[in-house]
Amino acid sequence: MTIVKQKISQITVPTPYAVGDVHIYVMEGERLSIIDAGVKTDEAWAAFVYQLKQIGYEPKDIEQVVLTHHHPDHIGLIEYFPRLEEVVAHPQVDQWLKREPDFLQHYQNFFQALYHQAGVPEQYLRFLKQLRNPLGDVAKGNLTSMILEGDSLPGHEEWEVIATPGHAQSHLSFYREKDGALLGGDHLLEHISPNPLLEPPYQPGEERPKPMLQYRSSLKKLLSYDIEHVYPGHGKTFTNAAHLINRRLESQEKRATKVREIIGEAEMNIFQICACLFPNQYEKQFGLTMSETIGQLDYLEDIKAVKASVDDGVILYQNLEGSHL
Ligand SMILES: [Zn+2]
Incomplete structure (x- = not known):
């Protein structure tokens, strides 16, 4: 009988992004796999190869990459491996790897x-021009x-695979x-709260996903698992996931309360709310702050704390009388 080794090792590589370093996990088993693939830079590759060697492997030993999600700091090095046979992920990752014109x-x-409906000047x-290639050189495959x-x-x-949509579809x-x-990829991070990011519906014409609602239910779903140790995409490995999950849910609810305070007695569009919620950040981090604002409004609408109406193609939100959080 052959005994299959099942160790996982953490490798940490730098990224040029605000999030800082990202982890890649080397997983032994019937195949030698890595979970996530860092960012596509020579610095990240050099750091990866160096640390891989310290645990006794070379890039040609890696047979399979498994991706937690499609973001550029998690898929970057897939083009670098000489003997990669399998690239495994959620079906929706494929379109991000192919990046076809359609x-x-x-x-x-x-x-x-969406930005038109949001009242964006x-x-x-x-x-929008930056959206096509938001983060520079991105891996293809x-x-x-x-x-x-x-x-x-x-x-x-x-x-076992658990679907945890929210941060990414x-x-x-x-x-x-x-x-x-x-x-846990970027779903559960100890030191920062992951942004549920807006994405288009998978098929054109479908209703758009509501990432904040998905993120909340993905968090709650994990409460039913007996999680001892979380190996995240960024930051420290940690225990007590349930405590962190409850903290994340609470701080989101607090921010939603703030959105209700901003709206007050008024009727406001999404852009106006975003500028009040993130006065110092909305111009520099437009996509992120709009995603967060829309996420909070989706949540408030879901719990019937606000109501939306459409005026001349722009969505306006007002607080619902007598509603509470
Ligand atoms: Zn991510």
């Missing part, structure tokens, strides 16, 4: 229409197999029941 156009059209629409909730990781049967986490380990 998809990019769909993305741009979606935000154009003309001069801010220049941000394609998936060789797709995984969904309830599947196990190919080559690592004891790891494609976000998956991986859980190992025998020791309560969770590879």
Whole structure:
């Protein structure tokens, strides 16, 4: 009988983004896999190769990459591996790896229409130009197999796939029941609250996803798992996931209360609310702050604390009388 090694090792590589370093996990099993693939820079590759060597492997030993989600700081190095056979992730990651013109156009059209409904003044629409390639040089490729909730990781049967959409539509986490380990990607980070980011619907014409509501239910879903250790995409490995989950839910609810205070007796559009909620950040981080604002409004609408109406194509929000949080 051969005994399959099942160790996971953390490798940390730098990114040029505000989030700082990102982790890559090397997972032994029937295949040698990495979970996530850092950012596409030579610095990240050099740091990866160096640390990989310290645990006794070389890039040509890596057979499979599993991605927690499609963001550029998690997919970057997939083009660098000489003998990569499998790229495994949620089906929606594929469009981000291929970046075909139709998809990019769909993305741009979606935000154009959304920002119009949000009351964004003309001069801010220049941000749309950055949307096509928001973060510079991004890895390209394609998936060789797709995984969904309830599947196990190919080559690592004891790891179960849990769908955790919110931060990204494609976000998956991986859980190992025998020791309560969770590879949580960006869904659960100890030192920062992940942004639920707006994305277009998977198919043009469908209703848009509501990432804040998804994020909340993905957080609550994890409460039913016996999680001992979280191996996150950024920051320290940590325990006591349930405590962190409750903290995240509460701080989101607090920010929603702030949105209700901003609206007060008025009727406001999304752009106006965003500028009041993030007066110092909204110009520099337009996409992020708009995502967050829309997320809070989706939540408030869901709990019937605000109501939306449309005036001349622009959505206006007002507080609902007698509602409470
Ligand atoms: Zn991310």
